Every structure is written in structure tokens, then in C-alpha cells.
Amino acid sequence: MPSDGLPKNLEPLAAGDPATIGPYVLSGKLGSGGMGTVYLGSTPEKNHQVAIKVIRPELAFDEQTRARFRDEMENARKVASFCTAKVLDHGTFENRPYMVTEYIAGTALAEHIAENGPLDSSTLHGFALGVAAALAAIHRTGLVHRDLKPANVLLSISGPRVIDFGIARAMNTATNHTQTGIVMGSPGWMAPEQLLEEKVTTSADIFAWGCLVAFAGSGTHPFGNGDAMTLGKRVLFAEPRLTGLAPPLDRLVARALAKEPGRRPTAQDLLLELAGGEDTSNPNDMVSHALHQSWRPNLPPMPPGPPGMPHPGHQTMTGMRHPAPGQYQAAPPMPPPAHQTGNFTHQAHQQHPGHPPQNGPGQAHPAQAQHPAATGPIPMVPPPEQQQQQRAPQPYVPPVPPPPHRPASPGKRRGVFWGLVIGGAVLLLSTLLVIVLALNGQLSGQGSSDGAGDGKPGTTAPPEDAVPPAEGADKNEPPSAGADGAYVSPDGTVRYQIDKAHCVDELAGRSSTNGKYCVIEMKLENLGEQAIDFDAALQQMVTSERRWRQAMSPTSTEGTDPLWSTIEPGTAAAGRLVFVLAADEDPDSLELYHHPDEDSTRADLLTVEE
Template identity: 50%
Template sequence: MMSSDAGVAARSAPLGPDDPHELGSYTLLGKLGQGGMGMVYLGRSGKGRLVAIKVIRNEAVGNPEFRARFRLEAETARRVARVCTAEVLDADPDAEWPYLVTEFIEGETLARYVQRNGPLADANLEQLAVGVAAALTAIHSAGIVHRDLKPANVILSPFGPRVIDFGIARAVDAGSNLTGDLQQLGTPAFMSPEQIESRPITSAVDIWAWGGLVAFAATGHYPFGEASAQVLLYRALHEEPQLDDVDPALRPIVWHAMRKDPSTRPSAQQLMLRLLGDPSGTGPDAAAAVNPQDVTNVLQGWKLPVPGPGAPATGTPATGSTGPHGAGFPAPAAAPVSSGYTVDQDAPTRLPASAGGPGGPGGGGADGPGRQGGTGRSRNRTPLLVGGGVVVVGAILAGVFALSAGGDGGSGTDAANPATVSGAPATSTQSAQSAAFTLPRAAQPLGKDTLVYASNRNGNYDLFTGQVTDNGPLANDKPIVTGPDQEMLPAISSDRKTIVYFKKGSPNTLQAIAADGSGKPVQLFTLGPAAKLTIADDARPSLSPDGGFLVIRSTTDQTGTLNPGLYVVKLDGSSVRRLNAKPQATDPAWSPDGERIAYWSNSTGGNRGFIVVIPTQPDAQPTPITQDQGNGDSDPVWSPDSRKIAFTRAKNGDLEIFEMNSDGTDARQLTRVRGDDQDPAYAPDGRIAFSGQRNPTNPDDRQLYVLNPDDLNDGDRKLTTTGGFNGHARWNAG
């Protein structure tokens, strides 16, 4: 249960006579703390959402360089994927009190937690190391250097560590001309030698601070001991960090991160490789990239030990909340404003739907000019430190859902009311629609051996479900949508209780129905900006794993203007965002981990082309993972673990089913029978169903088949026996 607004406000320090009580449309409720750039306030938006508001301190407002830095921060912070960070919601650098508004996150700072409970235990320490490295990967990928990473700027939220306070981060942009004393900003115990000596600042300063932060979490003391600021700075320049008490598995990684020469430190991605046991991450020149599918989900099962009897329930107010993170809570009102912030650990916050990291490999434009290298890694690495679970490296590296940020330009959305499109406030109609909209759902989910497909056995396309058995054709084969219309191209929700499908007509529409066929179908996209979309002929929808969005091909955008392409749309129709894909892109498939969308496109037109993958975050660039080989590839679909993609490829005059790694490597042919095999669909257990036209005397005869890609010796087995078309199968979610 979320903490009440009153409870949250009670744990903040009261506003003083010199504090503002309103900033723009935000009402201030209390003070959360003070940081290097100013004061952080607890506030409430006009929609009632609790937010953290960072305000430049009064004496700095008249400093043009400081204000310029704040403006730059507000612009660049929006580029940071919300991986172990907090979403930036609003900013006004030109206000009398310039401010930045961020998502509010509940949790206790690492500084306060260690002060109360001592060093982190092994599992939590490993999760912290990977989580902070993941956050730095996202921050650095946006071209930003944090500059003040420290224990007070890491929140131990109920869902894992969150790096906060980008108050002294700025984009590494040539020509920013923000030099001089600004480069000195940092905390002495975690400042790198180059910061101390006012040498050029790069992302390596954050890697140094990461090492010091992990050492602190592991031992409970600063990497260069306890001393005055001057002594700590001297030791950082001339002595080695104190790492004797750091876990032996972590010690060499931390030591490497804290090399005096910034050029010898690893990058954030290389830290991830080292933490996951890949020796290719040992050197600064290593060209390795972290493969999202190779990372174990260190945040899954994150749970901090409950403080023992007598431990204080809250800590001191935050000083580390001056950046694009939100903030936390201070201690009881009697406690002075100091370092670190604390909140009720038993009051979970909303888990952000983004995950993030790099905006995706650059493609030089929609669908990219060609294949981008460096994403493929062996999946046989044994993690050195991290054990158990499967990583959602959507949370670690790749692409934010951030799909609550409706709008073609990736504009932000108030998560309390995600009906914002292109940065414009939601209308009351959209808000009501969002609140009232529910998908039809079956009382019981489809069994994992049940697939959905289209068949024209009755003279028109209807949707059927059937149970795949160990041998023989489908069992319990039955219709779920029938009638005079042409209803095809189904997609299954991740809870297997809803089917979304394409209804061909004039105009074409998308429909949703309970997966057992009960109740009446519901038409999607009847209100809001999605109502202006024109669903393309034979367009297959694909659902996001969280069930809140789908991706579809449309020939018009949310204004009704001709703009063919792929669109990510909120199911209630309240937000629309066009993917950065070519106009001819089609057949999108959302990965089960939520990070990427695969589709096929081409350069010259035609029925096939090459397979492309694009991260789900706004403004991400696409990466072709197969080459344009005479319009040969189409129909991509993801394996349940998001590691593989099955697709159709033209081969020797036939169409065959192929499977490859999700980065395009190791493509192998799965079918070899004469005829046209296409439309693969993975089962939850990894088997593949597909449709095949293998009757040379009847070109209209298309049947469903199933094969096991891990044991091709068994060949494929026929699943349907009715005449006519049987295809468009979907077995797994998507």
C-alpha cells in the first residue's frame, strides 16, 4: 500500500518563512533536503501526484552560468532512460525560482541504511553493484556525467537501488563552456583525481565513484578512510583505496574502477561484463557490449533485511536529492536537515515501466543503413558474482517502455494520468476513457498448450483455438470469433486471458475479446488520438508484456495526417507514438522482456525484406539484424526468453522457417520441405508453430505445423486437417 500523502508530508521538514509555497502548478508540502545545487521540496502536482521539486538555491539564481547549467540539466535529464533512476516530469529554468520536477521514489539512502544497519549482505551488495552500474550505463548513454555519485545519492527502493541527484550532472557536449569551478563539484570522499585537479571531466569520474560507493557498501567506511576533506583529497591523489575488507570477488573490479588514470578505468558496460563474469570487460579498450539476454536479473528478489529491534524507523532528511531523481523523506521533524534521505521501507512505490539504457544502436535514420555490430555475446558465460533469477535487462540496459510517455517526440507523461500525447495535457474525455477502459478477459487463461489461429473454413476468416498434443492434430479445436467479417492476425496478452485481433473492413479495426470467446468483442481506438489512426490492411498487432500498449502499422498518425509506419499506442487510445521506422515497416513483434520490437522492412518495396530491431524507448534508433537479400526475410517473432527470433526467409524458390539469435547471428534453417512455410509462432516452451502451403495441386490449401527447434530430427507435425487456409497462429504472448 502506498504511503498516504499526509504520512509522507509528516516525514518532511516544514516549510520555512523563506521557502516558496507554490511553484508553477505545484503545491509545496515540505522540505526533503538540501543538496549541492539547492533545496529539494516535496510537492503535489495539479493532478494530485506527489513529486520531488529541486530548486536552485537563492544565492545562485542570479549567476548566469549556474542558470545555464540548470537549463542544460533540464534538457539532458529527459534523455536518461529510467533504469534505476527517476523520471523527469517537468522543469522551468526561467522561473524566478528555477526548478526541476521528478518522479517521487520512496526508499532509504544507502548512506543512511549502512549507518543504521552496517554493510550490505552479499546478495544485496551484488545487486547494488550491478544496479548502479546499470544506472550509469543509462546516464552515460544519454551523454551525461553524474559527477556526484555517492551513498546519499543511491536510494534503496523496494524494487532495487535507484541512482538519484543529477543536480551536478551535465551533458558532455562540446561548446557548453561550463568550466572552471563547476568541474570541482562533487563530494570529497568520492571525488576522482581528475576532479580534484580540475582536469577534463569524463564519465570515468562516475566509474571511480562507483568503486568508492561499492567499497563503502561492502565495508561501512569510505574508500580513503575518515578524515578532513583536504586529507581525503590528498589520499585520493596519492594513495590506494582501502579495499582489504571488500569481498574478494568484488575487490579486483573495484580496484580497477579506482585507477588514478581515468583512461585505464572500465566503462559502465565493461563493469557489467566484469560483474557478470565475462573477462572481456577487463580492459578499457575491450569492444564488448553487454548482451541483455546474458544478464541475470539481480534485482529480482531484491529485499533488504528488516532493521532489528530498537533501530530507528526513519532517518534524516535528504541532501542528495537535487537532480533528476525525485527525492526521499527526512527523519522526524526534530532531526536536523543533513545528508541522506529516508522513507518507510514498507511502503512500496510504483515500479517505473521503463527500463533503460542506451537509446539503441545508431542506425543513421529509420531502419538504419545497415547492420550495427557489437551486440552479440556468448550465452554460456557463468556469472562471477550474480546468481539466481533471470535478468530483466530492460531494467539494465535497453529500452524503456517509457511508453506512458505518449507522443511522437517522446514527450513525458504524468504517470498518475498517462493520457498525455505529444506533451499536451490530457483532455477530460481522454482521462475518463483511461480510467474506464478495461480489456475483456477470460475467467481462466488459455492453457500453455493452446494456440490461436485464423481459418477460412467457413468462407470467411474466423478465429479458432486448439490444443497442441504430443501427437496428432489439434485437440479441442473450436471457434472463438465467427461471423461474416474477416477476422485474423490474433495476438495473445501476457496473462493469456485476452486476444486482440485485426478485423478487415472499411475501415479496418482492432478488436479485443476474452480468450475463451465469451462476451462480445470490444473495438479498440474509438476515442482519443488513436481514433485518427488508419489501421493498415492486414496489420498484425503485438501487445506489450505489461498489457497496456500495442504496436501496430497505421497509414496515418494521431492527427489523421498521412504518415505510414509503426505506432505504439495505449490500449485505451489515449496516447500514440510513431516508431523511428521506415514507412514500409510492418509485422511488428514486441519482445517478451519488453525491451525491443522486431519488424521487417525493405528498401525497394515488396512482400519481404530484412529484419529490424528497435528499442521500445522514445526516439530510439532501429538496427537491421539481417541484410536486404532480395526481399527475402519477413514475419519475425520472439522466443519466450527474448534470446531468439524466428522468421520467414526465401530460399531456393521456397519460403522456409529460420531461427537466429536476437542480434542476427547464427541464423539456421528449420524447415526444408518443398512449399511455402511462413508465420512462425513460438510456444511458451520454445516449440514453433507455423503455416505451410505444401499441396502442389491446391495452392489455397494452407495448414498448421509444429516443430521443435532443439530437435529437428523429429521433423514437423501437421496440426490441422481442414481444407482451405489455416494460419496466422499465435501461441505465446504478443
């Protein structure tokens, strides 16, 4: 947030935008989309910031749009403001309904993960608790949210907030303002019963909670990446891949992702177990106390707003600790997705197809393009700039031993420096000893049996906080290229040729990063009998710092490379993988997967042309 107290993504009012809506003075535009526009405004009395949603002029007389807007407003007003955005006012402006909600200064989970990587274990517990508390409040009113996803949860100073009741429905109503046969929700974040168009209950929100917590804890979707059909198939028939979750979240998330709704816990069950309270406890006090102990969002300190305006971090729950200046280090972010606010998608000037279109009342969110074959936004999960636990630039992952370290080429690893220092010191001492012995006439006939060569450069152990490989990565065998420089997969069905590896500060089609982009130009040859769909989400890079980085989803331009089309048996396809690395890292090797159930193929990058 700039020093003037306005959000960084706020657009200035255009010629066709109003200066005021009702009694509210507008400061700028937060977002817009197919149904309407969200503005940032201020209250006339105390100059408090608010978010104002208003229907687009051309839809002012569309009864279906107006009915959906009324439903959203009524549903939002039913829910206690605890862990949600409070509805403050509503009215009509030039025959266009509008709704006023509190403006929450925060970052959508999707954007935070894309820029900073997964949440650490303590913050993750607070996140899971806060979202469960919000769902419990929603469900107590008889509503089902139906669209819980990373864009609809904001990470504020005071805790997570669940937003956007645009498609929420009462469990006992037959009201339907959408077309028959259209599945409402976001692919990848919908429960099996939603996909099958069966009766949707509060259990559907619990399934989404499980996906959300797994995503927040690992930076990857538990059912992987893909289009609507691929994700839907996995949700229905595949088991989730759960990593990086500490107890009790590992057990609770596994239960929440049960295929059968009746086997999932309720929001109240989750709330009580995570907060450690009793059924008779006051839920607000119980959650507030628990969040006070665990909520540590990696959000940048927010400067004071204009005179007379409260600090955004104090608009929500009380009793929270605020981060001290400099407490959270800035991480080299992944390219941030486009921004959107409110229930209406706002496409930024640069579109990144790997990020989901998101909705929420008056907040800054990531967005994405619509897929023509999908019934809703496609949740291509933003690949995280991974970070280590307790260190902002690295991801939290379970501590297991990393693969063995291999000798490095000069200039490729920082560890070489210390290896040379140690080796140089040994050499210097040996030289001095030789000189002393020679001067004393004791050198004749003596050879050095000293193991001075033991301190080989680059053989220092990886740091204790090194990020481990994905399950199935080869941890023992070093990469071994064939005579042609290619690598064949363990099952013999794929040959990889790494043609070029280079790193750049900026990359066309992607936004700037505090780190650097590393581009791998490669070719995949299908030697087997089954077609291959190469998935960027499965591909990993090991860096010179022994960290594991996940490949980014291809942009629309990169997605035209043959590598991202189905590769039939007997054919080959070329393309490129893109990774984001910290400024002090260099590429070391790749772990390539042609199928999630097969072992990886390790490819050395130290000998590849730059």
C-alpha cells in the first residue's frame, strides 16, 4: 500500500466512472468484470475506506443479474462479520443496485502463495482455523458458500477472511438464478457431489477447505494442475497428494477430502479440534485467542493512511500481534498474477494463464482468463516461488534427507568458495611444512601421505534446511547421459534432450521478479506405447543452494510449444521449462517426470550450454 494509504493496484477513475455513489466519495477502481465494478470509496462521516460494488449500466434492467446481486447481498448480511467482510450498506445508484462492504487490507491466498510460497506451519494452523471458523459461521445461517478457493480468502493482519457470497445458496431453497445444467463453482475446488450435480450441502465447503489448506501448506494443489476436465476426473477418482502438513492438519485434511460427503467432518468439528475448545465455548473468543497464538502472515508492514483514516491492519479482529518492521523478509516472488477485486474479474494489462480468476468483495485478487470449455474459472494453481520454513524466500516442506550432493563445476555453486578456502588452507599448511622440512634437511626420501585432497571443493553437506525432492525423485544415482547427451527415463519410455539452460532477469510474457528466470530448452521423445501429457507442475529443478524449485505453468505463448501438446508414441516434442530462482542461486539439475506415478529422470545442467 503506497504512503497515501491507497491500495497499490487501485486504478484511477476513468471518464465514464462516477465520482460518488450515494453518499460515498470514490477514490478509484479496484476491479471490474462481466457483472459489475468494484470501487474504493470513503464514508462521508469518518472517511473510512469501503468497497462498493455496483452493477454495470447495461445490466441495470437485467432481472437475473439483479436477482443474483440481491442473493449475494442477503447471504453476506446473514453471516457474522467474524472472519468475513461485513456488509455496511446498500442502495440504488442510477437504477443500479450497489452494496457497500468493509474494505479489508490484505492479500489473496493465491497471490501470496505465488509471490512468497507456502505458509509456515504456525501460520498454516491459524489459516486453517480462521477459514474453519468462517465456514462454521456461514453454515450456522443455513448457507453453503460453494466457491471457496485461494482468491476468496484474504490474508489480513488480523487473520484470514472468507469473502464472495456470489454463488452461495441456502440449503433449503430452490432459488436458481443460473442456467440449468451449469455447474456453479471453480473446477479444482469443487467437491465430487458438485461435479456430479448432486445435492450440495455444507460438506462441499469442507472438501474445498481441505484442498485450500493442502494448497496453502505445500504451494501445490492436492490434485495437481490441469484444465477443468482433468481436475474434475482427479477429484472424482484419484487420491490427493498431501505433503507438508503437520498434525493435526494432516489427519483433518485427509478426512475433509473424503469422496463421500458423510465421511467429512463439519466446520464445527474442525473449529473445535484446531482451537482446542469445547462446544460451550464462545466461538469468537475461542478463535480470536487461538489466532493470537498462531497467526503470523508474511505480509509487508503497511504505512499509515491519510489523516483521519484508520490503519488498515486494525479494521478487523482484535487481540492480534502485528509484525514488527523487518520481521518478515521479502522473498523473490513468482510473477504476480493479474489483479481483480469484488465479484467481478478485472484483467490486468498482462495476462498469465496459470492463475485462477478470483472473486471477492472489494479486495485485491489474482485473476486469469476463462477457458472456453470450462463451466467456471480454471484453477491452474499458481506454481509457488518456494520458500524454506521460517525463511520467506523458501518453502516449508517436511524435513527429509535431500539427494546426495555432487561435485560442482567452477562458478556454479557458492559452496565451491568454502571448499576452495578449506583446500587452500590445507595446501598452504602443506607448503609451509615442506619448506620447513627442506630447510631442516629432512625432506630427502619422504613423500607426503597426507590426505590433503580430502577437502574437495563442492562436497560440503547440503544445509539442514535444504528442501527435499518430491516423492519418487531419484535420491541415489547421479544423472548419466547417453553418448548423445540425452537422458532416458528409468522405465525406458522417454528420452530427454536438454539443449540449453540460461537465466535472465526479465522474460517476455512474464512480470518482473526479485529473483531471476531460468529457462530450460528441451526435447522429449516418446519411446513407449502410451501417449504422454507433459505436466509442468511435476517438473522440478535442484539449485546450486540445494533447493528444489517447481516449474511454472506455461504462458499462453509458451503453451503453443509442442511440448505442451499430447506427445504420441514414436514422436518428439520441443519446448521450454521456466523456473524462478533466488538471485544467489544457479541451476544444478532437473528432476523430470513424464507421469506422476513413475520415477523421475535426473538431468545434469552443469554441462549444458548457456
